Amino acid sequence: MLVEYEQVSTIEEEKAVIKAVAKTSDIQNAIELLEGNAGGIAVVNGGSTYICKQNAIYYIESVDKRTYVYTKDNCYETKYRLYELEEILGAYFVRCSKAMIVNLRKVKSVKSDIGGRLETTLLNDEEIIISRSYVKEIKRRLEI
Amino acid sequence: MDKVKMLFQHTMMISFGILIGMSLEGVMYLNDIDFRWYHPLSVVVTSVLCSIPSLILYSERELPRNKFRIRIAIHFLLLFTMVLGLGWLFNWYSELEGALYIVGIFTFVYLFVWVASSWMGASDQKHINNALESIRDEE
Numbered sequence: 001m002l003v004e005y006e007q008v009s010t011i012e013e014e015k016a017v018i019k020a021v022a023k024t025s026d027i028q029n030a031i032e033l034l035e036g037n038a039g040g041i042a043v044v045n046g047g048s049t050y051i052c053k054q055n056a057i058y059y060i061e062s063v064d065k066r067t068y069v070y071t072k073d074n075c076y077e078t079k080y081r082l083y084e085l086e087e088i089l090g091a092y093f094v095r096c097s098k099a100m101i102v103n104l105r106k107v108k109s110v111k112s113d114i115g116g117r118l119e120t121t122l123l124n125d126e127e128i129i130i131s132r133s134y135v136k137e138i139k140r141r142l143e144i
Numbered sequence: 145m146d147k148v149k150m151l152f153q154h155t156m157m158i159s160f161g162i163l164i165g166m167s168l169e170g171v172m173y174l175n176d177i178d179f180r181w182y183h184p185l186s187v188v189v190t191s192v193l194c195s196i197p198s199l200i201l202y203s204e205r206e207l208p209r210n211k212f213r214i215r216i217a218i219h220f221l222l223l224f225t226m227v228l229g230l231g232w233l234f235n236w237y238s239e240l241e242g243a244l245y246i247v248g249i250f251t252f253v254y255l256f257v258w259v260a261s262s263w264m265g266a267s268d269q270k271h272i273n274n275a276l277e278s279i280r281d282e283e
Contacts, residue, residue, distance in 0.1 A: 052150030055281060072283070092279060105281045110272050114199065115212055118272070123283045133146060135268060142275035 041088065043069050043076035052076060057093070058122050060085055060101040072124045094141050096120070096130040104141065147202060154195035161253030162187045169245065186234035193230065197222045220254060 001020070008014060016034050022026050032055060040051040056071045062082050069076045080088065082101055092104040102120065110118040116132035130138060166187070170177050200219045227250045228243065237243050265276070 088213060096148045103280050107276050107280070110269055110276070112262070114209060114216075115207075116265055117259065117273040118269065139150065139272065140269065142272060142279075144275055 039088075041069070041078055041080060041085070043078045045074065052078075054090055054093070054103075055105070057089075057103050058124060058126070059096075059103060059104045059128060060093075064101045070126075077084045080113070082134065091141060094134070094138055096128065096134050096138070098131070100128065102128060102130070147199065150198060150202060151195045155191045156200045157257055158253070159187055159191040161249075161256065165246075165249035165253065169250070180235070182234065183236075186230070186236070190227065190230045190234070191269050194223055194226055197226070201210060223254070224250060 004094060004125040018027060019031065021072050035105045040053045041057075044054045046049055051099070052071065058072060059080075060082065061068050061070065067080055067082060067085070069078050078085075082099070085101060086093070086095060089101070089103075093101050094113045102122075106123050108123050108125075110120050110130065113119045113129075116129040116135065118135060120128050120130050122128065133139050166183070170179075199221050200215050200222070201212075224247075228246060229245045231237055231243070238247055
């Protein structure tokens with residue numbers, strides 16, 4: 001594949017365009033690497049430690065000072081705090097309430113609810129709430 | 145800061161609503177209406193005071209839908225009482241007919257604010273869903 005590199009002066013101008021016949025696993029890996037989604041975080045389940053890839057995470061919740069990572073079918077605990085995960089994880093991981101971070105790439109749909117909050121359905125049909133005060137940041141991340 | 149911003153927005157919306165009510169009254173009663181020097185001031189004072197109960201609806205924690213509805217009902221009744229009380233104090237009405245007019249306008253403005261908020265929410269919903277479409281993972 002022909003690769004072009006062009007230097008720009010600001011971060012806002014940074015952009016990668018991949019033109020390919022099909023979205024192969026190599027292409028997907030390149031996309032995740034460029035979007036900062038390539039890494040994983042250490043999680044614990046049943047006494048065993050795993051590395052949970054970012055693209056497997058649906059949402060992360062803090063309950064009683066413990067942080068839980070939810071994937072499609074499982075729940076793990078992690079030592080990280082939410083504010084640390086906000087720094088570590090990619091741009092599509094965004095705070096949706098005081099105690100929760102959601103992966104926007106796992107959101108199936110949102111529905112406007114009373115008081116300006118958003119009822120959110122994830123790809124695994126689980127439902128979470130995006131608080132009114134975080135809607136603005138989510139719109140900014142989605143470049144709306 | 146969010147609270148101050150919300151109070152300011154609500155003050156503006158309430159002022160606008162009261163001015164609509166006064167305008168309608170002016171059109172309906174033409175020369176029979178009696179506007180006093182303190183009426184504009186009363187609009188400002190009422191708007192500022194009536195924005196304060198909005199704090200009932202503001203919560204750092206996510207409230208269950210039922211609790212939020214109860215808070216809306218309390219907010220409505222509190223504002224209703226304040227508007228009638230301040231209206232009496234500022235001499236907006238002197239008879240039952242005037243009080244009923246105030247009640248009608250207040251209910252209209254209250255509903256208008258919620259409908260406008262819902263409309264803005266629906267617009268956000270549409271834009272966010274469209275944006276999510278392009279980044280969504282395939283499962």
